[in-house]
Amino acid sequence: MIHVEHLSLSFAEDESKNILHDVSFDLDDGEMMMLLGPSGCGKSTLTYCLNGIYPRELDGQMKGTVTVLGKVVQDQKPGELSKHIGVVFQDPESQFCMLTVEDEIAFGLENLQIPRAHMEGKIEEVLQLVHLSDYKEATISSLSGGQKQKVALACVLALEPDILVLDEPTANLDPLATKEFINTIQWLQQQKQIGIIVIEHQLEGWASFIDRAHLLSKDGHTIFDGSLSKAIQLYGYKLQEQGISIPTVTQYALSAAKHQKRTYKRIPLTTEQFVSSVSYIDASIFQRKLKKGREQEQTILSASNLQFHKQGKSIIHDVDLTLKKQEFVAIVGANGSGKTTLSRLLAGIDSPTVGEITLHQRPLATWKEKQLRQEIGYVFQNPEHQFITDCVYDEIAYSLRIRCFQENDIQAQVNRILSYCKLEGLQHRHPYTLSQGQKRRLSVATMIVDDQQLLFLDEPTFGQDAASTRKIMDLLQERYENGTTVVMITHDMDLVDQYADRVIVVQSGGIVADESPIALWERPYLEQWFIEYPTRIQLQQKMEESYDDYATQST
Ligand SMILES: Nc1ncnc2c1ncn2[C@@H]1O[C@H](COP(=O)(O)OP(=O)(O)OP(=O)(O)O)[C@@H](O)[C@H]1O
Ligand SMILES: Nc1ncnc2c1ncn2[C@@H]1O[C@H](COP(=O)(O)OP(=O)(O)OP(=O)(O)O)[C@@H](O)[C@H]1O
Numbered sequence: 238m239i240h241v242e243h244l245s246l247s248f249a250e251d252e253s254k255n256i257l258h259d260v261s262f263d264l265d266d267g268e269m270m271m272l273l274g275p276s277g278c279g280k281s282t283l284t285y286c287l288n289g290i291y292p293r294e295l296d297g298q299m300k301g302t303v304t305v306l307g308k309v310v311q312d313q314k315p316g317e318l319s320k321h322i323g324v325v326f327q328d329p330e331s332q333f334c335m336l337t338v339e340d341e342i343a344f345g346l347e348n349l350q351i352p353r354a355h356m357e358g359k360i361e362e363v364l365q366l367v368h369l370s371d372y373k374e375a376t377i378s379s380l381s382g383g384q385k386q387k388v389a390l391a392c393v394l395a396l397e398p399d400i401l402v403l404d405e406p407t408a409n410l411d412p413l414a415t416k417e418f419i420n421t422i423q424w425l426q427q428q429k430q431i432g433i434i435v436i437e438h439q440l441e442g443w444a445s446f447i448d449r450a451h452l453l454s455k456d457g458h459t460i461f462d463g464s465l466s467k468a469i470q471l472y473g474y475k476l477q478e479q480g481i482s483i484p485t486v487t488q489y490a491l492s493a494a495k496h497q498k499r500t501y502k503r504i505p506l507t508t509e510q511f512v513s514s515v516s517y518i519d520a521s522i523f524q525r526k527l528k529k530g531r532e533q534e535q536t537i538l539s540a541s542n543l544q545f546h547k548q549g550k551s552i553i554h555d556v557d558l559t560l561k562k563q564e565f566v567a568i569v570g571a572n573g574s575g576k577t578t579l580s581r582l583l584a585g586i587d588s589p590t591v592g593e594i595t596l597h598q599r600p601l602a603t604w605k606e607k608q609l610r611q612e613i614g615y616v617f618q619n620p621e622h623q624f625i626t627d628c629v630y631d632e633i634a635y636s637l638r639i640r641c642f643q644e645n646d647i648q649a650q651v652n653r654i655l656s657y658c659k660l661e662g663l664q665h666r667h668p669y670t671l672s673q674g675q676k677r678r679l680s681v682a683t684m685i686v687d688d689q690q691l692l693f694l695d696e697p698t699f700g701q702d703a704a705s706t707r708k709i710m711d712l713l714q715e716r717y718e719n720g721t722t723v724v725m726i727t728h729d730m731d732l733v734d735q736y737a738d739r740v741i742v743v744q745s746g747g748i749v750a751d752e753s754p755i756a757l758w759e760r761p762y763l764e765q766w767f768i769e770y771p772t773r774i775q776l777q778q779k780m781e782e783s784y785d786d787y788a789t790q791s792t
Pocket of ligand 2: 248274277279281283671672674
């Protein structure tokens with residue numbers, strides 16, 4: 238289906254530096270492959286080469302050939318390949334050009350000259366597949382981040398391509414939507430035998446049915462092509478150090494093997510494989526250092542009876558909440574449940590329709606914008622909404638300059654943050670030319686460098702490889718240790734388990750739980766809120782079930 242031969246690519250900015258370096262691979266009929274590599278190694282660039290955007294739109298050089306279903310991509314006219322190869326890009330907003338959901342899906346179908354009579358059914362069918370039937374007439378700008386990601390997938394599925402390329406398709410999806418999404422792709426593959434390439438940093442879920450992995454190094458070389466479990470067996474934690482994420486469950490499996498001084502015939506990639514490959518496990522593997530409980534009394538922000546309506550729809554209702562000094566709060570919940578809207582209200586970006594918010598006992602509405610921004614930092618879900626200068630260095634230095642720091646001090650601070658956020662060497666680049674992961678790290682960096690006492694971050698680690706996630710979280714932890722209140726929206730329960738001391742669960746615009754992570758993990762049926770237990774707890778539960786089964790069989 239796809240034949241890539243000696244593909245190398247460089248951008249005009251530095252033609253001597255290849256982003257992709259002599260990459261070659263084949264994708265056979267109906268085959269599935271994961272394309273893995275650290276942030277910035279060239280994965281998205283490669284997808285542009287597969288559907289012909291590059292070299293057509295490339296300001297730089299491309300060498301080598303890419304063939305899709307026997308046709309050399311470089312020789313095809315724009316749009317020619319779209320009925321064969323469908324790409325769901327990493328930033329869904331970059332692929333929309335119509336106002337409403339149904340017009341967006343119809344747009345692609347019109348380009349393929351599908352008769353209007355067939356369109357209606359097709360639109361309904363794909364919206365059902367991504368669970369967005371109620372949003373057919375919604376404007377795209379009113380959708381949440383996860384809902385936009387689902388629309389991007391629906392648009393591509395409607396075209397019924399022979400090959401699907403998915404660039405971090407689940408980065409903004411809640412845990413249940415992620416599971417459903419992966420099931421849908423698996424079902425499509427089985428029904429229609431389409432070829433699939435998935436780019437992901439979160440391998441959980443995919444690893445149970447895609448074993449072939451093509452691994453790229455940070456400088457765009459192929460370092461491995463073959464079975465993912467074999468790659469982990471060969472390289473172990475070295476993959477993580479190189480920025481290639483391995484499933485959390487596999488990390489537990491590697492620790493268990495180290496404890497028990499044993500090796501696996503086949504390394505476990507899923508909880509089921511883990512449980513069936515280990516007969517006994519030392520419970521200490523699952524223990525986690527609990528954060529020292531801090532009894533913080535000093536209230537920073539308080540909200541009472543918050544309500545927010547938009548276009549006649551109630552989006553937030555009956556929210557009462559206080560945030561204290563030095564808390565690490567995670568906001569979790571389903572796509573579209575209201576997490577972003579709530580955090581924007583609390584940060585004073587939008588105003589509530591009803592209710593009051595006070596910051597240091599003073600109503601938020603009475604704060605001057607400049608003073609407010611010195612107190613509250615906000616990292617937007619879409620990093621591009623945040624950039625205000627035209628180079629990476631200035632973006633980080635911006636707030637330090639406003640605070641009249643000496644240029645020497647600014648330089649030292651910016652360099653520290655550049656290195657911590659793995660953005661070294663990119664200081665002169667325009668923020669818009671960065672990879673998605675680099676953009677995300679820059680948007681976090683611009684807030685981390687400041688000294689606000691309250692930080693809101695809307696999915697700060699999405700699209701990050703393992704090493705970058707750790708760096709970002711360590712920076713947030715450092716701010717927290719120094720007294721900052723960190724409020725982070727996330728779909729990653731392993732991060733909640735590791736870093737948060739309080740979790741707020743949002744469901745249909747209201748708060749349904751507000752407690753410590755430990756208390757939350759003790760509740761049954763988290764699925765009702767579209768969240769799941771962290772891997773640590775899932776494994777513990779599965780191991781206990783298997784001990785119980787064993788005990789029942791023995792009696
Ligand atoms: N301007 C608007 N007009 C109408 N509805 C809106 C508007 N803005 C948001 N909504 C709706 O409000 C709901 C909450 O959106 P919000 O972005 O807060 O969700 P979220 O929990 O952050 O979701 P995600 O996890 O997908 O980012 C969604 O159903 C969204 O469609
Ligand atoms: N238009 C451009 N001009 C110059 N450099 C660019 C341009 N587009 C991308 N790059 C650089 O090329 C490299 C590869 O980018 P790409 O988006 O392909 O990475 P990626 O592997 O998909 O990363 P991520 O996992 O962070 O999304 C990055 O270092 C990026 O900064």
